[in-house]
Amino acid sequence: MYSRIIRLSVLVVSLSLITVNNPLQTSIAFAGIGYVVTYTLIPRLTKSFIRVGLKGKDLSKPPPVYEIAESMGAVSAITYLFLMFGLIPFIFFKYLVSFTSLSNDESISDNYATQYQSLANNRLFPHNKLAEYLSAVLSLQSTTMLGFLDDLFDIKWRHKFFLPAVASLPLLIVYYVDFSVTSVVVPKFITNIAGGEELLQLLNQLIIVGNYIVSKVSGLSFGTLNDYVVTEDSPKLLDLGVFYYGYLASVSIFTPNSINILAGVNGLEVGQSVVLGIIFLANDFCYLFSSNVPQAAYDSHLFSVIFIIPFMGVSLALLQYNWFPAKVFVGDTYCYFSGMLFAIVGILGHFSKTLLLFLLPQIVNFIYSVPQLFGIVPCPRHRLPKFNIKDGLMYPSYGQLQESNSVGKNLVKFLATFGLISTRRDEKTNEITEFSNMTIINLVLVWFGPLREDTLCTVLLAIQLFVGLFMIGIRHTVGPWLFGYDNLSWGVS
């Protein structure tokens, strides 16, 4: 009852906030609508999802364990996508008006008509911005669809791994035609150390050869269209050419997958996405509310804000159902959708490197997981922490270490030395037989002891938030010092 009144109020306030002259405010209004729609739809759709087999058991709960609906993130994602369709006329409103008011006036004078014609020929409407927007929504929709098909059909890992890169193709093409910036800034300390300059020269030569070959084969040439002037004092640039597109494609593969593997605790998938959203917005607002920010950087971060705010609405509604004790699971659909969203705003917003800074916990989790993912040490089917029925707490789960695996054994010993893993030894031989599974979820339990599931999730989210906010600080303090400039006032990203 209360919930219904709150939802109704949110909806009314949201609808009243919609305005044609303020994309930011309209975006907030759409977030409200997205929240209400998602919150209302999820309980109505759980039965249908369960009926088609989109369901799962929550293994971290005391019996009786019911099956609950899986992939409910699809509801958030589809609501979001429809909202982004609806946002288009509001985002481009001022152009639509200027365009049509010029084109439709019945009493248009001849002189005026000529002027209009020349404006039309010069494409008054920012088609490049529209193409950016459409390519972003398209990539996001493709990824959502892939995620949903994965939930439904359990697509094999080797089949699905590269699919986000295909889904990001429209994005990369828009990047190619609109920006073409493929150079990265080299930190000053590299050029300052002995041999650094020479190393850089060698790397540069290799890149040039690689680009030459690709250009000969494809007929295209990749390289920098610098949108800023390089002066004597300005930072040193390394132009990666076609390799930069490889890097961007990797970002679009890595981000969704990295969120997908930091999962398995109620609320963690949506929670980390919401926290990432907060971090991204905090960074964006640094640009939007600073003075002297170049127009290009301002536009990029406005783009980011417009995409992330409605995402927060549909995600918060999902989080309420997914938080401990979860009533629904979010599915790969949501992880792919959310990961791709951050990849997109990072790529089209020219802050793909900053994006990786914010994803540090995910990156650490991935690197920490590598020995298990690539089979250096055994990887059990599930690496979730273990639920103990007696005290209702979560404990680290353990993998078995074979006698013969000496590489694995040394690795585990090495990690154990630094307290980065917990081990169990054979009572007789004192040999290591088991090790805590290599995820930062287990690591938190190793460090902080057994925790209730919601506390565990909260600790992980707090780490994500702290790291993210710290990285924003690093980005704009140590970053400029390392690289010799900051784009808050410089317009370089």
Add this chain to the structure above:
Amino acid sequence: MYSRIIRLSVLVVSLSLITVNNPLQTSIAFAGIGYVVTYTLIPRLTKSFIRVGLKGKDLSKPPPVYEIAESMGAVSAITYLFLMFGLIPFIFFKYLVSFTSLSNDESISDNYATQYQSLANNRLFPHNKLAEYLSAVLSLQSTTMLGFLDDLFDIKWRHKFFLPAVASLPLLIVYYVDFSVTSVVVPKFITNIAGGEELLQLLNQLIIVGNYIVSKVSGLSFGTLNDYVVTEDSPKLLDLGVFYYGYLASVSIFTPNSINILAGVNGLEVGQSVVLGIIFLANDFCYLFSSNVPQAAYDSHLFSVIFIIPFMGVSLALLQYNWFPAKVFVGDTYCYFSGMLFAIVGILGHFSKTLLLFLLPQIVNFIYSVPQLFGIVPCPRHRLPKFNIKDGLMYPSYGQLQESNSVGKNLVKFLATFGLISTRRDEKTNEITEFSNMTIINLVLVWFGPLREDTLCTVLLAIQLFVGLFMIGIRHTVGPWLFGYDNLSWGVS
């Protein structure tokens, strides 16, 4: 074995046909790839589809009736969408090259750089074309996703009816900013008859009032940006303004649904789509291979061809599995996907009215169905023709007519007079008690007698093909006479 050799040959030929300088040829190559991929994937995926409940019984087969996979059109659709992603760089290749060769030359002179800068500011790259392309793929993908969710969850009719209109929003916005042509040509005979001119004036006044209200509310103004000059001799135009967008949205709702209701016979959904594809291509080639075709019309029909040819590839592979006796069903997914594709090329290609001419059998089927769809006469759950186990032929299926329904009874009598329906009468009272269900599928059986399922399908497809080709003739012979011009040489659509 033979099939494998053929597929391999098609793949090899297709790959060798891919070229950067000929979008048409590359599109054909992609059709070949699409055919091979779809043909290969479908048998591998049927089990997975059946497992999640995407399955159905073929009621028109002798026992034992097995359940076969439903919604396999999703495989065609998704293959197609990925191909269209891959096509982007080929379609825009010449711009990509000219763009980058200008931007990347290391030895670029100052003078040249200035020139480039001015070109870049004028947006050398055709972002409007890219936005068109992206919006088309986006709308198509949304519709495919909706179709698939419909197959999976059985979305209610009233919920799903308007969703294609939302999916077509990006398309309408691109139409708004790129073309804005909202006027229709008034056939000469209307202005020539007595009172025609006055009627037109009245209609025009009503439209102006409607547009005025919408403009006041929305802040936007809708109207004509004529891309051709209106002269004394030129045809009379009626500017529908915002109502034209309503009409376009209706087209995008009608087309997918009209294909979806002309269904239920093995091969018919895909078959009619393939035939429609042939008709569209025939019409497009009239433009592409005529001399003196204005550039805008040429571009529109090239766009249509590029979208339809790969569609033919993925559809033909599906047709092989769906043809009598069907091994798979295509699902609403395919009907929505295919319908939206034709709506999109019609809308963005400026031939939405010609599109409706080609859809005449579907329109006739819809109008013929109206009494049942809107409950004027009873509508049984299935209106499929009835399979007779004894002779293996299809017979018309019948609906019951209540005693009390006098409106329905008169309607049925009226249709029966013209041989447009078959009836059964009570032996005693001689009152009509049953009538053949109102679909053109049943009507064909009423007219031509019982047919085997594949013959029935072939007859329906032949009608579609004949009507379509006839309409192309009408369009370019009677059309110009009715309207006073033809855009094959005029550039008006």
